[in-house]
Amino acid sequence: MEDTKQLEQRMQELMTLWDASKQLNSHLELEKVFDNILWQMVQVIGAEAGTLWVADTDGANLRAVSAHGPAASEILDVELPKGQGIVWKVLETGQAERIEDAAEHPDWNQRVDQQLGFVTRSLLTVPLMVKDQQLGSLQLLNKQDGKFFTEQDMRLAQALAQQSALALHNSQMYDELNRMLISMIRTLASVLDARDPYTAGHSERVADYSLWIAQKIELEQSECEELYKAALLHDIGKIGIRDELLQKPGRLSQEEFEAIQKHTTIGAGILANMEPRHAMERSVETAKSHHERMDGSGYPERLTGEAIPLFARIVGVADAFDAMTTARPYSKGLTQREGAEELMRCRGSLFEDRMVDAMMSILEECDYDTSTYKTERRYRI
Ligand SMILES: [Fe+2]
Structure with missing residues (x-):
């Protein structure tokens, strides 16, 4: 017994x-x-x-x-x-x-x-x-x-x-490495943004908006973290664009516009060389496709609908909203409420409706002042 x-x-x-x-x-x-x-x-x-x-x-x-x-x-x-x-x-x-x-x-x-x-x-x-x-x-x-x-x-x-x-x-050890990686990516992004005083903080804001949208559409935590990094790096290809062109006030000629558009493929090329490759794949896609639009009017490949990678569909909305609401030498920028109206106008045509809806509910929650937006699961270091 x-x-x-x-x-x-x-x-x-x-x-x-x-x-x-x-x-x-x-x-x-x-x-x-x-x-x-x-x-x-x-x-x-x-x-x-x-x-x-x-x-x-x-x-x-x-x-x-x-x-x-x-x-x-x-x-x-x-x-x-x-x-x-x-x-x-x-x-x-x-x-x-x-x-x-x-x-x-x-x-x-x-x-x-x-x-x-x-x-x-x-x-x-x-x-x-x-x-x-x-x-x-x-x-x-x-x-x-x-x-x-x-x-x-x-x-x-x-x-x-x-x-x-x-x-x-x-x-x-993983946490430490991840923290180091994120802080290096943020430094890189801020150096890039600092080239043009009008884009200071752009990458950080786009990364925040993208993360908030991802949380609203309930992406998993690990995807949210990957998206945050990809969004910080979305404009990395601007490194390869001349200052005069990036900072040029007023309208761009067709040729100049085409030169600026190249920042997408230049960025993808830079990120594709980073190791480990499988960890960079989605950042590469995001840098390349964040200017693609749902109706095929974007660049560089004129992709449509779900052929545009998920991260790029999210960053596309975040990037456009930040660009609209930031002052430039030639325009004072929209208010966040006006930016929201503009997103709604392009909902379904340029931008995926569920991403626009997610951004709208974020904007409503913070009463059109994203500096006060609070999220429980804010991914930060
Ligand atoms: Fe861009």
């Missing part, structure tokens, strides 16, 4: 490990994955509560990012400065700790218990580390039925901590 029970318990533990590794390799948001893993650990190992502590980027504090148990909501966002308590100690030594009576332990930090009105008895704490990098700690509190955590509990917790640490490390 006892053997069957033990076997069941082992099976349960293996299932937890298997499920955790499946989740960590999926594309779910990391916070949700950690939350699930912690919950499973609390269940399988049998603890009253559990907390996942993650180190800040500068490594000065550990912050509770996920918690289960009676004081879970209170402990979230509690911070432990470097060196305080057992969660820091396991990180510093790299060794897991099993403690039978926390109150008797010299490293136990009473402050958190007192703050939360929770009584900690037994404890199991394991470090989250990749090589020497201290990423955080996983802590289980109060083994059920007044028992103590076992050697076997500790091994399972360590196995889960190891996998979680790797996933956390990868995601932090």
Whole structure:
């Protein structure tokens, strides 16, 4: 009987490990994955509560990012400065700790218990580390039925901590690289805009409008992020257009207009050379096709309807709206309300109706002043 029970318990533990590794390799948001893993650990190992502590980027504090148990909501966002308590100690030594009576332990930090009105008895704490990098700690509190955590509990917790640490490390590296990439793209775009005082901030605004439209039509978060980068780079080809032409006040001759139109293909050519190529594909399309129009009156290929790539259909609306509402040497620019009327006039002919509708609802929400527009999921660094 006892053997069957033990076997069941082992099976349960293996299932937890298997499920955790499946989740960590999926594309779910990391916070949700950690939350699930912690919950499973609390269940399988049998603890009253559990907390996942993650180190800040500068490594000065550990912050509770996920918690289960009676004081879970209170402990979230509690911070432990470097060196305080057992969660820091396991990180510093790299060794897991099993403690039978926390109150008797010299490293136990009473402050958190007192703050939360929770009584900690037994404890199991394991470090989250990749090589020497201290990423955080996983802590289980109060083994059920007044028992103590076992050697076997500790091994399972360590196995889960190891996998979680790797996933956390990868995601932090990805975030850092992504932040660096976005800031370089923004710098590049602002250098480009700065060539002409009348277009200062154009790329940033077009990127914001495009992102807002994408959120309104409910594109996935990863697509929104890709679109934001593509929109920042949509006019990159203007690098290849002479200043006199770009900044020329008044009407352009047919020849000059054709020269300016080339910024689309020049931009696509520049971006097509950037690596990794598959990550640049949609930016290439956007730079090339953002002046295409639904009725085939655009350039450079006179594409129609859905033959125009999705990102280019979005950026096309954002770009046109910003161009209309920005002052130029030869025109003072429309108000945002007038710009909205102009978009409506061209709805379905030049611009895709659902993009125009999305932009209209954004403009209505901010009462035709986009500087005040608030979106919950604003993608920013
Ligand atoms: Fe353009």
